Amino acid sequence: MTHRFTLRVYYEDTDLAGIVYYANYLKFIERARSEWIRSIGVDQREMKAEEGLVFAVRRVEADYLHPAKFDDELVVETVTETVTGARIILKQDVLRDGEVLFSSHVTIVCLTETGHPARLPANIRLLVH
Template sequence: MTHRFSLRVYYEDTDLAGIVYYANYLRFIERARSEWIRSLGVDQKAMKADDGIVFAVRRVEADYLAPAHFDDELEVLTTTEAVTGARIVLRQAVQRGGQDLFVALVTIVAIAETGQPARLPANIRLRVH
């Protein structure tokens, strides 16, 4: 299943050359991940309150393929690559008109409030497969 998240490039997202500043792609894919997990029916606030577990990014492997510009309409596609007991690997692509501009493999881990690794709750593992 692919989750789709639409966004528009604002002036504040660009650099002096008028293209999206490279670090902002990480913000775009973070927003898309938040909406993806919400679309699965996972309440991250409740997960923290009830289970004492939060998500953290462990690794990002990114490729910048083509620039996005001010006022472009973009779409972030998020797909699950792998799920283990304590981590989720996602492929996220930022596209304009179906063309990949930025692609990343993102590893998300579950951690306890103490910062120690934790297992993903079973209901979440089942939803993200």
């Protein structure tokens, strides 16, 4: 299942040349992951309050292929690649008119509120498959 999140590039997202500043792609994929998590029925505030668990990014591999520019409409596609007892690996691509501009693999883990690693809850493992 592919989750799609649409966004517009604003002036604040760009550098002096009108090209998206490289770190902003990480913000774009973060927003898309938050919406993806919500779309599968996980309430992160509830997970923290009831189970004392939060999601954290453990690793990001990123390839910058083509520049996005001011006023572009972008789509972030999120696909689950791997789910284990301790991690979720997602493929997240940023596209403009079907062309991949930025491609990434993101490893997500669960942490306790004190920052210690924790297993992914079984219900979440089932939801993200």
